[in-house]
Amino acid sequence: MKLQTHRTYNFNAGPSALPISVLEKAQAELIDFRGTGMSVMELSHRSSAYETVHNQAINSLKELLSIPDNYEVLFLQGGASLQFSMIPMNFLRSGKKAGYVMTGSWSEKAFSEAKLFGDVYHAASTKESSYRSIPKVDEIEFNPDDAYLHLTSNNTIYGTQWTDFPDTGDVPLIADMSSDILSKPIDVSKFALIYAGAQKNLGPSGVTVVIIRKDLLEQANTNIPTMLKYSTHAKNNSLYNTPPTFGIYMLGEVLNWVREIGGLTAIAEQNEKKAKLIYDGIDTSNGFYIGHSEPDSRSLMNITFNLNSKELEKNFLEQAKQEGFVGVNGHRSIGGCRISAYNAVPFDACKAFSEFMIQFQKDNS
Numbered sequence: 291m292k293l294q295t296h297r298t299y300n301f302n303a304g305p306s307a308l309p310i311s312v313l314e315k316a317q318a319e320l321i322d323f324r325g326t327g328m329s330v331m332e333l334s335h336r337s338s339a340y341e342t343v344h345n346q347a348i349n350s351l352k353e354l355l356s357i358p359d360n361y362e363v364l365f366l367q368g369g370a371s372l373q374f375s376m377i378p379m380n381f382l383r384s385g386k387k388a389g390y391v392m393t394g395s396w397s398e399k400a401f402s403e404a405k406l407f408g409d410v411y412h413a414a415s416t417k418e419s420s421y422r423s424i425p426k427v428d429e430i431e432f433n434p435d436d437a438y439l440h441l442t443s444n445n446t447i448y449g450t451q452w453t454d455f456p457d458t459g460d461v462p463l464i465a466d467m468s469s470d471i472l473s474k475p476i477d478v479s480k481f482a483l484i485y486a487g488a489q490k491n492l493g494p495s496g497v498t499v500v501i502i503r504k505d506l507l508e509q510a511n512t513n514i515p516t517m518l519k520y521s522t523h524a525k526n527n528s529l530y531n532t533p534p535t536f537g538i539y540m541l542g543e544v545l546n547w548v549r550e551i552g553g554l555t556a557i558a559e560q561n562e563k564k565a566k567l568i569y570d571g572i573d574t575s576n577g578f579y580i581g582h583s584e585p586d587s588r589s590l591m592n593i594t595f596n597l598n599s600k601e602l603e604k605n606f607l608e609q610a611k612q613e614g615f616v617g618v619n620g621h622r623s624i625g626g627c628r629i630s631a632y633n634a635v636p637f638d639a640c641k642a643f644s645e646f647m648i649q650f651q652k653d654n655s
């Protein structure tokens with residue numbers, strides 16, 4: 291007998307919701323992976339069964355994001371946070387500077403880490419306005435001979451997201467896309483390097499995806515530890531050491547799911563509809579709910595808002611929890627409320643939450 295599975299409304303910011311069909315497939319394959327008599331976790335990472343999983347995941351990502359041939363896709367470990375160090379270690383050459391566009395806590399962390407390795411500066415910042423917006427592309431100031439320009443494409447904590455990216459000419463553009471990769475089509479050729487922790491739109495935590503232009507690999511510093519060189523992983527197809535095999539398998543299955551439901555254009559349409567439900571709840575509330583982001587910088591992934599009194603906000607969060615909505619509290623650093631509506635969060639979950647917002651306002655006005 292199949293038990294009715296209980297699935298909650300999961301708005302966690304990461305790790306976050308995974309598609310139910312992917313979880314079910316993993317469950318079905320857990321003990322005997324495709325006739326091997328072993329779990330995928332028990333396969334040697336040098337076996338052909340595992341190599342197929344690994345290469346299919348790389349190829350699916352290349353196909354879905356239309357990644358040009360002059361890029362490598364790497365599966366690394368250490369989270370997006372290790373990329374904050376690996377990027378300057380590899381690319382901040384002596385005598386060069388790197389610009390950082392400051393749009394929130396993750397940009398700050400990336401900047402502080404890079405400062406340990408060389409000369410970095412703020413190419414633009416919206417800190418003075420509490421990171422409510424993304425700078426306009428023409429407000430970003432950088433030097434034509436910089437080592438790179440770094441930005442955070444979606445600000446998970448503040449709830450803002452880039453829509454247009456700067457054209458940086460010969461300066462390599464590097465983006466932390468941890469919280470919006472795969473949420474919409476992007477032009478990968480604008481970037482020299484894209485990185486993302488997997489635990490929002492790509493799969494479980496433990497895998498970090500890096501998409502890197504091949505010419506950048508050749509220009510990297512050499513006096514750094516083997517494991518921290520991108521070239522080590524590129525030369526070895528991300529199999530220099532034991533990769534997080536189960537995470538990569540799950541990532542491959544998430545990519546198959548994205549393809550099955552229509553690819554990135556379909557996903558983007560769905561994400562817009564989901565986010566609109568919540569933003570409409572804010573915009574039609576006559577100030578009962580107060581959005582954090584300026585309207586033109588709103589994130590479709592993380593929707594952040596406050597209520598007009600601390601007491602009311604506390605009640606709202608408590609009641610949301612009682613109603614079965616998980617992950618609605620804002621990040622511990624800024625508080626408030628946050629709905630993370632990543633790819634795998636169903637439309638119905640956002641619909642149920644928007645109805646809850648309307649009802650709560652009625653009951654408390």
Ligand SMILES: Cc1ncc(COP(=O)(O)O)c(C=O)c1O
Pocket residue numbers: 303304368369370371372396442444445446447466467468469487488
């Ligand atoms: C935009 C962004 N960058 C970096 C990180 C850090 O990622 P990790 O925990 O994988 O190191 C996060 C985590 O939420 C994030 O949202």
